[in-house]
Every structure is written in structure tokens, then in C-alpha cells.
Amino acid sequence: MNLPGGRGRGTSEILGLVFAFGLVVSLIATAQLAMTPVLTAGDEADHQHRVISDLAELDSAVFAAAGTDQSGRVAVDTDVSYPERYLIVSPPQATGTFATVAGGSVTISNVTAVGSANSYWDTSEETFSTQALVYSPDYAERTTERLYVESGVAYLEAADGTEVVHRQSLVRGTDITLVLLEDQLDGQSVAGQTVRFTPVAASDRTVTVRSSSENPLTVTVPTTLSNDTWQELLADEPYVTNVMYASAGPGTDHADLTVELAPGLYDLHLARVSVGSSSTGGDVGIAAVDDPASSVAYLSLESSNGTWVPTGGRETIVVRALDRSGAPVAGAEISWTGGSYGSVSAPNGLYTDEDGRVELRYQTTDTMADEIATDSITVHLAGDPTKSVTVEFEIRRFDEGVDLYEG
Numbered sequence: 001m002n003l004p005g006g007r008g009r010g011t012s013e014i015l016g017l018v019f020a021f022g023l024v025v026s027l028i029a030t031a032q033l034a035m036t037p038v039l040t041a042g043d044e045a046d047h048q049h050r051v052i053s054d055l056a057e058l059d060s061a062v063f064a065a066a067g068t069d070q071s072g073r074v075a076v077d078t079d080v081s082y083p084e085r086y087l088i089v090s091p092p093q094a095t096g097t098f099a100t101v102a103g104g105s106v107t108i109s110n111v112t113a114v115g116s117a118n119s120y121w122d123t124s125e126e127t128f129s130t131q132a133l134v135y136s137p138d139y140a141e142r143t144t145e146r147l148y149v150e151s152g153v154a155y156l157e158a159a160d161g162t163e164v165v166h167r168q169s170l171v172r173g174t175d176i177t178l179v180l181l182e183d184q185l186d187g188q189s190v191a192g193q194t195v196r197f198t199p200v201a202a203s204d205r206t207v208t209v210r211s212s213s214e215n216p217l218t219v220t221v222p223t224t225l226s227n228d229t230w231q232e233l234l235a236d237e238p239y240v241t242n243v244m245y246a247s248a249g250p251g252t253d254h255a256d257l258t259v260e261l262a263p264g265l266y267d268l269h270l271a272r273v274s275v276g277s278s279s280t281g282g283d284v285g286i287a288a289v290d291d292p293a294s295s296v297a298y299l300s301l302e303s304s305n306g307t308w309v310p311t312g313g314r315e316t317i318v319v320r321a322l323d324r325s326g327a328p329v330a331g332a333e334i335s336w337t338g339g340s341y342g343s344v345s346a347p348n349g350l351y352t353d354e355d356g357r358v359e360l361r362y363q364t365t366d367t368m369a370d371e372i373a374t375d376s377i378t379v380h381l382a383g384d385p386t387k388s389v390t391v392e393f394e395i396r397r398f399d400e401g402v403d404l405y406e407g
Contacts, residue, residue: 040082040091041141047080048137048145051096052156055135055147056166059154062197062273063169063179073197080137096137100183100275103132103150104222104254108178110215114208114265116389120298120324121207124215128325130180132224132254133275149275151178151221152257153233163225168233171240171259175206176219180272180325197275201327206267213263216241220258230257239264270325292331292352296381297324299334299389302357308394309342311368317344317360317391319379321352328356333382341365341375341395350382368397 058074079095106128113121132150146157152170155163169177182200211217223230227245234240242260302318309315321332332352336344342364352358362377373395380388 037141043082044080044137044139044141047077050077051135051137052147055149056154058197059149059166062149062181062275063167065197065273076135078135078137080139094138096135099134099136100131100181101134101253103130103181104256105220106130106151106178106180106222107218107220108268109218109220110211111217111268112210112212112215114210116300117207117298117322117326119387119389121209126324128178128180128270128272129182130222131182132222133181148224149181150223150225151180153223153225155225155229157224163229165225165229165233170219170221171234171237171261173237174239174264174266175269176209176261176266177269178219178221178271180270181275182272183274197273200272200274201270201323201325205322205326206269207326209266209268211261211263211266216263217261217266218258219261220256222254223257224254225257227255234259239266268326271327272325292321292329293333293381293383295323295329296321296332296384296387298322299379299381299387301379301389301391303391308396309362309364310396310398311364312366312398314342314361314363315393317362317377317379319358319360319389320356321358321381322356328352328354330354330356332356334358334360334379335382336360336377336379337385338377339375341368341373342393344377362391362393364393364395368395371397 054074054076058076061074078098079093081093082091107125108127109125111121111123111126112118130151132148134149135147137145145159148155148157152168153165154167155165157163169179209217230245231243234243239262240259241262242258244258244260246256246258300320300322302320303316307315319334321329321334323329330352333350334346334352335350339362342362345361345363346358347361348359350358360377360379364375374392375395376390376392378385378388378390380386
């Protein structure tokens with residue numbers, strides 16, 4: 001039946017257009033469902049590579065700061081932006097989060113130092129607290145791959161559980177390195193994050209310590225890295241005799257790794273670094289200033305001991321104040337006792353400088369009955385004579401025509 005005026009043919013064309021439009025909408029919807037996850041995952045993979053590079057730079061900078069006492073900052077590309085595409089709706093911009101998690105305690109057992117540090121490192125065990133820095137991206141499609149920076153190691157935990165280690169510094173040959181992290185971050189997320197790190201106690205000095213067969217030196221650190229990965233990392237270390245891995249106990253998300261070392265001498269490097277981020281996107285990790293007197297763990301003699309001095313002569317004494325990490329303590333007041341054949345003065349003041357040093361001057365008497373005598377000075381922290389170092393001298397009488405170097 002034909003409708004008057006060709007109305008049937010017009011209706012068919014309209015229905016065709018409707019069907020065609022519906023097909024286009026269906027194709028767009030299908031493309032949205034099929035293509036968006038693929039393209040989004042690709043954007044996130046590119047971002048993950050950039051973040052891994054940034055965090056490797058951050059880890060290296062924090063590790064370097066522990067030995068240079070220099071603050072710094074590293075930009076980390078925490079935000080992922082999805083480009084606008086025709087016919088496809090991209091997810092909104094997302095930002096990853098930084099957090100410091102309780103890392104537990106670092107314990108060094110059977111520690112016997114060589115030299116001046118022996119006045120402090122002469123106990124069976126020393127314990128330090130530390131934390132771990134964790135970065136978690138916020139992706140729409142990819143499974144989260146977390147990055148960890150903790151004492152002794154930095155690594156990526158991939159989506160399939162694989163662990164990719166960037167740095168292992170706990171034990172390398174005869175070097176023991178512990179960079180302790182501190183600060184408080186609770187899942188802060190800021191686009192274009194700039195992470196600042198500030199050494200709280202840093203030094204390029206190491207303390208020489210001894211391990212014996214009777215009392216082997218052991219280092220225990222909290223870790224989220226797996227036992228298998230640690231065993232692989234330490235398998236080729238020639239002085240590691242035993243590696244033990246145990247759960248830290250109920251309610252904890254980390255384990256305790258204990259490394260036992262063969263008899264011998266080792267260089268122990270300890271440092272504390274404050275690292276974190278500001279919720280306003282500013283700098284991070286401002287270190288608290290400790291009271292100098294309470295920070296000093298021991299004094300170290302920087303000048304020679306047993307030096308001989310002629311009557312009427314003088315000798316410079318350089319003493320350094322160090323904290324329990326071996327880092328210099330500035331502003332600590334120094335005092336002294338002793339000096340039977342001479343007097344002591346402090347030409348530059350009684351307080352340690354920024355390198356933890358104080359310079360004293362020992363001036364001998366002009367005359368002495370004996371040809372040779374011994375004298376000693378005990379330099380100690382003002383108000384705490386238990387933190388001290390003794391300096392010994394040999395006094396030689398100077399007479400005209402006498403060879404001071406004879407004998």
C-alpha cells in the first residue's frame with residue numbers, strides 16, 4: 001500500500017537514519033569499552049617508568065646525603081595525566097601517595113670498636129629506630145606496584161610479586177652501611193611532589209669495629225623484602241657467614257633480617273636522614289635540633305697521642321664530639337682536668353664547631369727538674385666527665401746545647 005505523497009519512502013529514510021545513528025553510538029560505546037582500558041594502561045606504564053627513575057634518583061640522593069651532610073630535594077612525578085582523545089572518555093588525573101611506615105628497630109650486636117670510639121661502642125648491643133618510605137601510585141587500570149626505600153635496600157614490588165632491587169648497601173665486603181630514615185608521612189598525595197631530605201646525623205666517617213669467632217658481629221634490620229631476595233643479594237658477600245629471616249611478630253607488616261659476619265675488622269657507617277613531604281606541596285623533612293650535650297655519645301682525639309713537648313713549648317690538641325651514629329655534634333661545651341707540667345687554654349672557645357671539633361692548646365712550663373717527665377690531660381664533655389678522652393705527653397727539658405732528639 002502506497003501512502004499519498006511518498007510519505008512511506010520518507011518514513012523509511014528517517015528510520016534508516018535512526019538505525020545508522022544507533023549503530024554509530026553502539027560502535028562508540030564498544031570502542032570506549034575496548035580501547036579505554038588499553039590506552040589508559042599504556043599511559044600508566046609510561047608514568048610508572050618515570051616514577052621508577054625519579055625514585056631511584058631520590059634513593060641515591062638520600063644515600064649520598066648520609067655521607068655529605070647536605071640537604072637536598074628531588075622532584076618526583078607523582079601525578080598521572082590521561083590525554084584527551086576523540087570519542088573516548090579518559091579517566092580523571094590521579095596522584096600517588098607517599099607514606100612512612102614503622103620500620104621497627106635496627107640492632108647491632110657484639111660491637112667492639114677500635115680506637116676512641118671504643119669508649120662508647122664497647123657494649124654487647126646497640127639499637128636504633130628507623131622507618132621505611134613507601135610510594136603507591138593511584139592507577140585506574142594497572143595493578144599497584146609499590147616502591148620501597150628502607151634501611152639497607154631500595155626496591156620495586158611489581159604487580160606479579162616480583163621484587164626488583166635498585167640498591168643493596170647493608171653489607172658490601174667489609175663495609176656495613178645503615179641509613180636510618182625518620183619523619184611522619186600519612187598517605188600524602190600532591191601533584192608534582194618535591195621531596196626534601198635533611199641529614200639529622202650524617203658523616204663521611206666510619207667506625208672501625210671488630211668481629212670475633214667467639215662473639216660474631218650481627219646486624220638486624222626490619223625489612224619488607226622477601227627472604228628469597230635477601231638470600232640472593234647476600235649470597236656472594238664473602239664475609240657473610242649466616243643470613244636469618246624471621247617474622248617480626250603479630251600486628252607487623254615486616255620481617256627481621258639478621259646478618260652474621262666472619263671474624264675480622266669492618267667499617268661501620270651510620271646516618272640518620274629525615275625525609276618526607278608537605279601536605280601543601282612544599283619542602284619536606286625539616287630535622288629537629290637536639291640539645292648538643294645530650295647528643296654527644298663520645299669524644300674522639302683527632303691529634304696525635306704521646307707527643308713529646310720541650311719545656312716552654314706548646315702543642316695543639318684537637319678533640320671531636322660525636323653522636324652515637326658517629327656524626328659530629330656542634331655547640332657542645334668542652335672542659336678538661338690535669339696538666340701537672342703545663343696549662344691548657346681554648347684559643348677559639350670552649351664549644352665545638354660545625355664539624356664537632358674544638359681546639360685546645362697545651363703550654364708547658366719553662367723549667368723542669370727532671371730531663372724527661374710524663375703529663376696527661378683529660379678532656380671531657382662539660383658536666384659529664386664520663387664522656388672523655390685522655391691525651392698524654394712526654395715533657396723534655398730544654399737546655400741550651402742539649403740535643404732534644406737524642407735517644
